[in-house]
Amino acid sequence: MKYGYFDDAALEYVITTPKTPLPWINYLGNKEFFSLISNTCGGYTFYKDAKLLRLTRYRYNNVPYDNNGKYFFIKDGDTVWNPGWQPVKTALDSYECRHGLGYSTFTASKKDIQTRVLTFVPMEDNCEVSKVTITNNRSTDAEIQLFSYVEWCLWNADDDMKNFQRNLSTGEVEVTGGGSVIYHKTEYRERRNHYAIYGVNTAVDGFDTSRDAFLGAYNGPDSPDAVAAGACTNSIASGWSPIAAHQINVKLAAGESKTFIFTLGYIENPEDQKWEAPSVVNKKPAEAMLAKYQDEASVDKALEELKAYWKDLLSIYHVKSSNEKVDRMVNIWNQYQCMVTFNMSRSASYYESGIGRGMGFRDSCQDLLGFVHLIPDRARQRIIDIASTQFQDGSAYHQYQPLTKKGNSDIGSGFNDDPLWLIAGTSAYIRETGDLSILEEMVPFDNDMSVAKTLMGHLKCSFDFTATHKGPHGLPLIGRADWNDCLNLNCFSEHPGESFQTFGPSEGPVAESVFIAGMFVKYGEEYAQLCDLTGDHAEAERARAEVKKVYDAATTAGWDGEWFVRAYDANSNKVGSKECEEGQIYIEPQGFCVLAGIGVKEGLAEKALKSVEERLDTKYGVMILQPAYTKYHLELGEVSSYPPGYKENAGIFCHNNPWVSIAETVLGHGDRAFEIYKKTCPAYVEEISEIHCTEPYVYSQMVAGRDAKFHGQGKNSWLTGTAAWTFVNVSQYILGVYPTHNGLSINPCIPEGFGDFEITRKYRGATYNISVKQNGAQKGISKLIVNGKDIDLSGAKADVVSGGALIPYEEGVTEYKVEAIMG
Ligand code: GLC
Numbered sequence: 001m002k003y004g005y006f007d008d009a010a011l012e013y014v015i016t017t018p019k020t021p022l023p024w025i026n027y028l029g030n031k032e033f034f035s036l037i038s039n040t041c042g043g044y045t046f047y048k049d050a051k052l053l054r055l056t057r058y059r060y061n062n063v064p065y066d067n068n069g070k071y072f073f074i075k076d077g078d079t080v081w082n083p084g085w086q087p088v089k090t091a092l093d094s095y096e097c098r099h100g101l102g103y104s105t106f107t108a109s110k111k112d113i114q115t116r117v118l119t120f121v122p123m124e125d126n127c128e129v130s131k132v133t134i135t136n137n138r139s140t141d142a143e144i145q146l147f148s149y150v151e152w153c154l155w156n157a158d159d160d161m162k163n164f165q166r167n168l169s170t171g172e173v174e175v176t177g178g179g180s181v182i183y184h185k186t187e188y189r190e191r192r193n194h195y196a197i198y199g200v201n202t203a204v205d206g207f208d209t210s211r212d213a214f215l216g217a218y219n220g221p222d223s224p225d226a227v228a229a230g231a232c233t234n235s236i237a238s239g240w241s242p243i244a245a246h247q248i249n250v251k252l253a254a255g256e257s258k259t260f261i262f263t264l265g266y267i268e269n270p271e272d273q274k275w276e277a278p279s280v281v282n283k284k285p286a287e288a289m290l291a292k293y294q295d296e297a298s299v300d301k302a303l304e305e306l307k308a309y310w311k312d313l314l315s316i317y318h319v320k321s322s323n324e325k326v327d328r329m330v331n332i333w334n335q336y337q338c339m340v341t342f343n344m345s346r347s348a349s350y351y352e353s354g355i356g357r358g359m360g361f362r363d364s365c366q367d368l369l370g371f372v373h374l375i376p377d378r379a380r381q382r383i384i385d386i387a388s389t390q391f392q393d394g395s396a397y398h399q400y401q402p403l404t405k406k407g408n409s410d411i412g413s414g415f416n417d418d419p420l421w422l423i424a425g426t427s428a429y430i431r432e433t434g435d436l437s438i439l440e441e442m443v444p445f446d447n448d449m450s451v452a453k454t455l456m457g458h459l460k461c462s463f464d465f466t467a468t469h470k471g472p473h474g475l476p477l478i479g480r481a482d483w484n485d486c487l488n489l490n491c492f493s494e495h496p497g498e499s500f501q502t503f504g505p506s507e508g509p510v511a512e513s514v515f516i517a518g519m520f521v522k523y524g525e526e527y528a529q530l531c532d533l534t535g536d537h538a539e540a541e542r543a544r545a546e547v548k549k550v551y552d553a554a555t556t557a558g559w560d561g562e563w564f565v566r567a568y569d570a571n572s573n574k575v576g577s578k579e580c581e582e583g584q585i586y587i588e589p590q591g592f593c594v595l596a597g598i599g600v601k602e603g604l605a606e607k608a609l610k611s612v613e614e615r616l617d618t619k620y621g622v623m624i625l626q627p628a629y630t631k632y633h634l635e636l637g638e639v640s641s642y643p644p645g646y647k648e649n650a651g652i653f654c655h656n657n658p659w660v661s662i663a664e665t666v667l668g669h670g671d672r673a674f675e676i677y678k679k680t681c682p683a684y685v686e687e688i689s690e691i692h693c694t695e696p697y698v699y700s701q702m703v704a705g706r707d708a709k710f711h712g713q714g715k716n717s718w719l720t721g722t723a724a725w726t727f728v729n730v731s732q733y734i735l736g737v738y739p740t741h742n743g744l745s746i747n748p749c750i751p752e753g754f755g756d757f758e759i760t761r762k763y764r765g766a767t768y769n770i771s772v773k774q775n776g777a778q779k780g781i782s783k784l785i786v787n788g789k790d791i792d793l794s795g796a797k798a799d800v801v802s803g804g805a806l807i808p809y810e811e812g813v814t815e816y817k818v819e820a821i822m823g
């Protein structure tokens with residue numbers, strides 16, 4: 001069952017009922033000012049950091065779902081309704097929400113009064129603009145009232161939920177223009193130099209800034225007293241809970257429309273210009289911001305700028321195939337989600353509260369793989385920021401706070417996959433841009449510039465960390481955990497409340513990870529390539545010798561007969577082996593070792609993937625492990641703490657599905673690679689939205705596995721490494737346009753009957769118009785013609801694993817017409 005449809009021409013998903021199984025959301029904002037907005041206008045707004053600079057309040061664990069937001073109310077006689085249905089939930093005569101790229105619109109009507117709300121964050125300003133158009137479709141005049149409502153958060157969203165003995169006394173506001181502009185200035189008198197505003201471009205008939213005055217102390221936003229009474233009280237908040245609400249009485253002749261523009265903004269003043277008079281905030285910058293969005297034309301222009309920005313970004317990789325679902329995911333939604341994960345990491349979604357983790361080291365490095373082609377300059381800065389939280393021995397803070405960019409010492413380091421992801425991100429950046437100068441940048445360790453090294457020096461530390469932290473089988477030590485945060489082999493937690501992530505020693509001398517072995521083979525080779533590029537062939541040779549050792553360990557101690565072992569625990573017992581009672585096979589080493597090329601020539605790779613298909617496959621995706629743990633295993637940790645079928649305990653953890661799909665392309669299995677791609681692909685599961693529950697336009701972190709009661713149900717949508725890895729999979733491996741250090745290589749791996757397709761790829765200042773003829777094959781290019789010239793393919797091996805056909809780069813040529821014939 002569907003709750004809407006894709007409008008590909010408009011680059012929008014159209015939701016046709018407010019009663020979606022879960023809030024279906026969108027992200028507004030591209031740089032520093034962000035909002036989450038659901039299909040019922042729920043959500044919240046922040047500047048830079050969802051924890052420390054939160055503008056509007058959101059209640060977690062709320063009932064019903066998603067019941068605080070930035071709301072508009074229409075009072076029409078005795079009827080009160082909202083353009084997004086919530087919070088009053090009056091049945092609407094019509095409803096439509098369109099989530100676009102960085103904007104959302106809500107069109108609703110009740111008794112022939114229609115509202116259209118357009119909400120977005122302009123490219124150049126720290127504000128959210130809402131254009132509200134009300135139309136009277138009756139044959140008679142109408143007199144209605146429009147109310148706005150936002151509830152301020154007292155900036156630190158964490159403290160805001162807890163520290164009431166203080167917070168109920170600190171709230172302060174100012175009001176100008178008879179109530180048109182409301183200033184939220186809590187803590188501005190002391191250490192803050194910023195405030196928030198909520199203004200409307202018209203005179204108002206009333207306002208409120210005290211929540212109790214507007215709602216009534218025992219009411220929620222679903223039944224505000226002021227709206228019921230048809231009159232705000234012009235309250236000035238003092239402590240308690242400051243809000244901003246406007247009242248506008250609207251007269252509309254038959255057929256007439258009126259438009260109002262609301263601006264919710266964030267303003268910072270220099271320390272010496274905070275005040276215009278004692279206790280009166282300096283409003284000049286706020287007035288300038290409001291002045292920019294006074295009329296419809298300027299709002300429309302700002303929206304056009306936003307749309308043009310996205311159009312430009314999406315022209316960098318564009319496919320035209322005979323498969324509508326692939327085209328819409330590749331060209332629109334998958335790339336959009338990659339950009340959102342760049343902005344948010346795992347910090348602010350409906351499931352990540354925005355008060356917990358900041359940026360994850362491994363998460364952000366992997367996200368980069370999905371957005372580096374879109375915004376290479378920002379990717380460059382991100383790499384430097386991440387590397388600055390590394391320690392001198394190559395290990396790294398697991399997380400850092402986006403506002404301060406400092407490593408988070410609550411969680412510390414000890415996740416032994418982290419260092420290698422830095423190589424992955426840097427290599428992807430250089431393959432995309434050719435910008436080797438990044439390797440020369442001086443980058444601090446733990447933000448201490450006195451011990452800086454070049455970025456290349458950091459990569460060496462990453463590489464050496466793994467090379468020098470190995471266990472009894474010559475496999476890399478796992479530390480606190482590797483990519484699977486819940487495989488806590490050194491933790492041994494016996495008491496509830498202990499954090500699996502930080503309890504126990506950060507390092508044990510025995511527990512080893514076959515997954516990190518796979519990473520080391522893959523990214524060790526990418527490190528060696530960077531050494532070669534910078535002329536350090538001795539280091540490249542040393543690196544390849546280290547990689548060879550780990551390769552050999554993975555194919556011996558890491559091999560279980562039919563698949564790769566997952567790990568060795570602190571007692572040197574196998575994890576993910578047929579010897580185990582539960583958790584006999586795990587997905588991660590099968591996907592990652594094979595995509596790294598391990599066991600391909602020995603025939604182990606074929607076996608491993610066959611085992612995955614036999615033991616882990618379901619119609620909704622490939623499970624992370626089987627059989628699920630039914631008991632808590634002290635020696636394994638959190639993985640066995642989840643009920644069977646959820647999360648890391650046998651859930652379909654979508655992030656690693658593309659690894660297996662990529663692995664299948666390495667072996668040339670186009671049918672199987674695509675089948676795996678389809679199973680978790682949002683556009684394909686749209687039809688079963690009542691089962692899947694999360695948004696049909698983005699990936700979720702997890703889909704419940706076969707052992708779970710709600711098999712097929714998605715959870716934790718939006719902020720997941722699945723976005724980046726799936727984009728890498730479909731764009732570079734399935735459609736097969738792979739950026740190498742020497743240029744683009746072509747090596748598609750597609751299912752039978754997929755048909756011919758075309759790709760436009762902008763890359764290093766040139767545009768490549770690539771047409772691929774399937775010619776009955778699933779993999780391999782037999783003929784390549786570039787700008788009319790037949791290319792000799794015999795020497796053109798792009799990289800060890802993909803072995804694609806390289807498009808020769810020619811200095812000064814900015815248009816490449818590429819014809820690739822498979823076979
Ligand atoms: C979460 C974390 C990620 C981890 C994964 C598997 O998605 O953000 O870092 O790799 O879970 O445990």
Ligand code: GLC
Pocket residue numbers: 485486501638647648
């Ligand atoms: C929990 C989750 C895991 C996530 C981690 C982040 O362990 O199960 O998915 O990566 O928390 O801290």
